[in-house]
Amino acid sequence: MPESTLPLNPVPGPRGVPPLGNLLAFGKDPLKFLTRLRDEFGDAVTWSLGPRRSLFISHPRHIKELLAAREDTYEILEIGWAFKQITGKSVILSKGGDWRRKRSLVQPTVRPRQVRSYAAAMVDSAGAAADGWRDGGRIDVRTEMALITQRIVLRTLFGNDLGQQTRALGDAMDVAEKTVGDEVRGVGLFLPDWVRTPARRRLLAAVATIDAEVHRLIRERRGPARADEERDDLVTRLLAARDEQGRPLSPREVRNEAVTLWAAGHETTSTALTWALYLLSRAPEVRARLEAELQGVLAGRPPTVDDYENLTWTQQIVKEAMRLFPPVWLIPAVAREGATLGGTRIPVGTTVWCSTWTTHRDPRWFPGPDEFRPQRWGADAPDAVPDHAWYPFGGGPRTCLGARFAQVEAVLVLATIAQRFRVELPDDEVAPRVGLLLQPASPLHATLRARGEEAGSSRD
Template sequence: MTSPVPTAAVPLRPVPGPVRLPLLGNLPAFGRDPLAFLARLRDDFGDAVTWSLGPRRSLFLSHPQHIAELLGAVEHSFDILDIGWAFKQVTGQSVILSRGADWRRKRSLVQPTVRPRQVRAYAATMTDCAREAADRWQEGERIDVRREMALITQRVVVRTLFGNDLGDRTRALGDAMEVAQREVGAELRGINLFLPAWVRTPSRRRVLGAVAVVDAEVGRLIGERRRAGAEAAQGDDLLGRLLAARDEQGLPLSAKEVRDEAVTLWAAGHETTSTLLTWIWYLLGTAPKARARLDEELGRMLGGRPPVIDDYEQLPWAQQIVKEALRVCPPVWMIPAVAREGATLGGTGVAAGTIVWCSQWTTHRDPRWFPDPTAFRPERWSPDAPDAVPDHAWFPFGGGQRTCLGARFALVEAVMVLATLAQRCTLETDPGTPGIQAGLLLQPAKTLRATVRHRGR
C-alpha cells in the first residue's frame, strides 16, 4: 500500500527563466557551468523557473516544500528521468532506473542487503580498510587525497560486496569506473545527451571499454560464486544476498539483474563516499576548531581503540561533520523527474513530459535555510541549534520512496573511516580551494594534496 503524496502549502507559480536559443535552449549555459546556472535560476528568477535543456521543456524547483512534493510523487505522477545512454551502460536496468512493478520487485529484493543489521556487520570492514591505509602512509608523505579515499572505499565495497579483496583487479575496476563516471558527467552537460544510441562518439567508445572491464570482472565473480554451489552462493556479503534473494513468486534475480544491481551498489558505494571523504578532509583543513573538537571527541569516547559500530551513535560531532560536508559539497547535486499526464505541484498543473529538476547544491546553499551558507559549520546539526532546518532543505540522498537505499551504509562508512583515520593522523591539506567540477558527482576540479602527520609519533 502506498502512502499519500505530500502536497506543498506553498503555491507553485513558475516564471520564465533566461532567454533560450533555438533548438539548444539553455543547454550551452548549463553545460559551461551547471552550478552557476542553477544558482542563477534561483537567485535571479525565483523558486520555480522554466527553462529548456536542448529541446526539452524543464522546470527548476528551489523551495523545500515543492522538492518534498516532487520526490514524494515519483512513482505516482512523476517518473525518473532517463538520463542518458552512458549512464544506462553502467547501471543497466537496475533499481535506480526501473519503474513501476519492476522497480517495486527489485527494490524488495535489494533493500534487505543494506538494512541496518547488515550495515552493522560491515562496520568492522570499514574500520579495517581505513586502518590499513593509515598504517601504509609514511610520516611527511604527500598524498592525493581523492585517490587515497578512493582506494579505501574501493576496498570496503569490494570486501562487503564480493566477500574478498580482489588485489590488483580492484584497481582495474576502480580505474574503469572512474572513466565511466567522467564520461557520464560529460554527456549530461553536452549535445551527446541527445544523440541516437547507435552513434559511437569517442566518448561513447571509452564508456564501452570501461564497462567491458567491469562486466568481465563482475561476471567472473558471479559465475564463480554460482559454480561453487548453493552454500557459497548464499554468502553473507552483498553479492551472496543478491544471489539468494527471492521475490514473492519465489523467483531469483537473473544473471543480468544481479550484474546490474552489483555494479550499481559498487559504483554508488565507492564513488559517492570517496568523494564525500575527500570534501571532508578539505573542509576540516579550513576549520581547525572543528578538527580540534573531533580530536577531543575521539580521544574521550574511544581512548585510542579502533571505533566499532556501537560507537557510531556516541560520536555526534563526527556525524555532524559528515552531515555538514554533505550540505556544503553534496556529491549528488541534482535530481530530475518527468511529469506524467495530470501531474501537479503546489496546486499547479505541470505539463506532461516536462523535466522537473531540483538541486542539492542550490538548496543546501540557500541563505533562507542556512545562514552564511558557504561556511562549514558542523554545529548547525546540533540538536539544540537555534536555526531549524526545514524538511527537504537538506536531501543528499533524495527523498520519497526512491530515497537512496545505501544512505545508512554511506553515513556509517563515512563516520567509521573518518574516525579511524583522524585517530591516527592529520592530513594537512594544501592551502587554497581545489574548485568544484560538476560531472555525475561533484568532484574537486584540481587534485587535492595533503601532507600526512601521524599522531603520537
C-alpha cells in the same frame, strides 16, 4: 488543495538559443546557472535544456512533494546513453511494478542490521590504508579515499579483495563517471544511441572490464561454497533473494544491482570523505573538537559500529561536508499525466529538476550558507533546518537504498583516519568540478601529520 501544500507559480527563466535552449549556459557552469535561476527568478522557473521543456524548483516543500510523488505521477529520467551502460535496468532506472519488485529484493541487503555486519570491513580498510602512511608523507586525498571506499565496497559486495584487479576496476569506474558527467553537460545527452564517439568507445571498454569481473564473481557465488568458506556478501544475498512469487533475480539483474551499489557506495562516499578532509584542513577548531571526541569515545582503540551513535561531532562534520559539496548535485523527474506541484498542473513530458547544490546553499535555510559549520546540525542548534532543505540521498520512495551504509561508512572511515593522522592541505580554495558527482576541480595533495600513540595509532 491540502493546507500544507505551498502554491507553485512558475515564471519564465532566461531565454535560450534555439534549438539548444539554455544548454550552452548550463553546460558551461551548471552550478552558477542553477544558482542564478534561484536568485534571479525564484523558486519555480521554466527553462529549456535542448528540446526538453524543464522546470527548476528550489523550495524544500516543492522538492519534498516532487520526490514523494515520483512513483505515482513522475518517472525517473534516463539521463543519457552512458548512464544506462553502467547501471542497466537496475532499481535506479526501473519503473512501475518492475521497480517495486527489484526494490523489495535489493533493500534487505542494505538494511541497518546488514550494515552492522559490514562495519568491520569499513574500519579495517581505512586502517590498512593508514598503515601505509607515514608522518610527513604526501598523499593525493581523492585517490586515497577512492582506494579505501573501493576496497570496502568490493569486500562487502563480493566478499574479498580483488588483488591486482582492484586498480583496473577503479580506473574503469573513473572512466564511466567522467563519461556520464560529460554527457550530462553537453550535446552528447541528445545523440542517438548508435553514435559511437571516442568517449563512448572508451566507456564501452570500461564497462566490459567491469562486466567481466562481476560476471566471474557471480558465477563463483552461484557455485557451492567450500567447507571452510562462509559467504555473507551482498552478491550472495542478491542471488539468494526471492520475490513474492519465489522468483530470483537473473544473473544480468544481479550484475545491474551489484554495479549500481558499487558505483553508489564507492564514488559518493569517497567524494564526501575527500571534501570532509579538505574542509577540516581549513578549520582547525573543528578538527580539534573532532580529535577530542575521538579520544573521549574511543580512548585509542579503533572504532566499531557501536560507536557510531556516540560520534556525534563526527556525524555532524560528514553531514555538513555533504551539505556544502553534495556528491549528487542534481535530481530530475519527468511529469506524467496528472502530475502537479503546489496545486499547479505540470505539462506531460516536462522535466522537473531540483539541485542539492542550490538548496543546500540557500541562505534562507542555512545562515552563512558558504561557511563550514558542523554545529548547525547539533541538537541545540538555534536554526531549525526545514525538511528536504538537506537531501543528499534524495527522498520519498526512491531515497538512496545505500544511505545508511554510506553514512556509517563515512563516519567510521573519517574517525579511523583522524584518530591517527592530520591531513594538511594548502590554504588554496578548491572549486568543484561538475560531472556525475561533484569532485574537486584540482588534485588535493596533502601532507600527513601522525598524531602519535596517545591518539590511537595502534590497531590492536
